[in-house]
Structures are given as C-alpha cells and as structure tokens.
Amino acid sequence: MLRAVDTIPIPMPAGGRSLHRFANPGRFLRISGRVLPFLAIPALVLTVVGLAWGLLVAPPDYQQGDAVRIIYIHVPSAWLASGGYLSLAICAALSLVWRHPLADLAAVEIGPVGAAFTALCLATGSLWGKPMWGAWWVWDARLTSVLVLFFLYLGHIALVRAFDDPVRGYRAGAILALAGVVNLPVIKFSVDWWNTLHQPATLSLTGAPSMHVSMLWPLLVCIAGFSLGFAAIVTARLRAAVMERRIRGLLLAQAQTV
C-alpha cells in the first residue's frame, strides 16, 4: 500500500539522539530553574560593577575625553548583537536538521532580545559618533552591516509569527536565520576589507588588545555581565514559552473533551 510522503518517518541524524534527551519540556524546566539563578545573579553583579567601574573609575581617553565611556555599553551590545544572531542560527540548524522541539521556541525568544541589543548598539554608536565624527550616522560599511543585522532580526521576528500554522513560521524563520549568517563575517571584517570611518577592532582573539589595561578590565567585566544577562533573559523567556505551550495544549484538550 502506498503511504503519503509526509507520513513516512525520516530517520534522525546520529548526533540528534543525545540532543533530544534535553528536549523534554519537564526536564528543561527543572534544569533551567536550577541554572537560572547562577546566570541572573552574576549577570547583575558583573554588569553593575562593570558599568560603575567604566563610568566612575576608568580614565578618560586622551583624545576622546569622557565620551569613550560609551564603549562600556557599545562593545558589549555589539558583541551580543552578533553572538545573539549566531545562537539564533544554531537554533535554526538544530530545528531544521534534528527537529529539536525546543530549538524553535528558543529562536523565537532570542529574536526580540537580540534585536533590542542590536538597536542599543546602533543607538550608542550614534551617541558616540555625534561628538566624535560630527554626525549621528554615516553609511560606513560597519554601521550599514549592523543595520542589515537589525533588519534580519526584525524579519525573523515577523516571519515566525506570520503563519497560522506556527511550524511553518518556525521553518521559514530558520531558513532566514541561516541565510543571514553570511552577514556576521561581513560585520566582523568590514573594518579590514573597506576603508571605514569606524575604528578597527579593539579586542581580538589572536592579537594584543589596542587599549590600556585600565580600560580593558571594566570592558571585559561588562562583556561578561551583558552575556550572562542575555543568557538569563533568554532562559527565563524560554521557560515562560514552554509553560505557555503546555497551557495551550491543555486548554485545547479540555475544549475537545467538552
């Protein structure tokens, strides 16, 4: 007997089975409930310490004066803009390849947070650019590629909510997220590939940082605090999304039995 194509089970790729052990909503809620305080409390402490250190203790720049203190917001938010999108793309891959049930929900919850930090990066860049460059905005390669990243986030947010069937929205959003990954190396290397008004990278994994240690430490503390804060916010949102999905399922089951 012939079977409809969409009823034929597709074997899961090898790596997916171990991933799916963590996909059980009850297990996720238990584990994330234990992990969340260890993300949220250090995030709050590190962010407050880092921002106070950068604002009150770190020295002003010899050329830029106190305007350099914007770096303690701008660089962590730029890091999260790109890092957040990378995590969105990883969730998209987990969803498309392994059909991981929590990956779609995670992508939906990462989108608005990543978009907000990208907007913060653009806004603080503008607030830094006006006194230093004399302009709120220039169509520089770095600024423009980050603006494209912001639009990719907005596109993802709109696309995952655009279908009556949420699964179709998740699939479309996942494809957009994966296609948009090409923008990440463009953002990273834009200051090397093109002659930009934006300064080259301050921090590098391979080379020495181009700033004094008295400014570097508060910046690293802020990056750590912002990153843990991002993880804590996304984890909390994902916990809420898992519970809301369970609520919808229960209400639907109740409605069908009536």
Place this chain on the structure above:
Amino acid sequence: MTHLPYIAASYGLAVLIGAGFAVDAWLRVGRARRRLDAIDPRRTRGRDAG
C-alpha cells in the same frame, strides 16, 4: 565630565532595555506558572499529595 548628555543617554538606554526585558521575562514566567498551576492536572495532583 565631558559629553555628559551622550554618556547619560547611552547608560540610560542600556539600563532601560536590560531592566525592561528582565522584568518582562520575570512577570511572564510568574503568570505562566500561576496559570499552569491552576489547570494542569499533574501539578494539581502533586500539590494535593504534597
């Protein structure tokens, strides 16, 4: 401090966005937990037993 309005606006925006998302997530989790406690039979059974 030089460029104070630009610095204050940057730090203000950061606090607003960070705190806004944190409070929203915290309220959303609380709301979902209360709703789930009210309608989930497994949770109700657990509460009655313990």
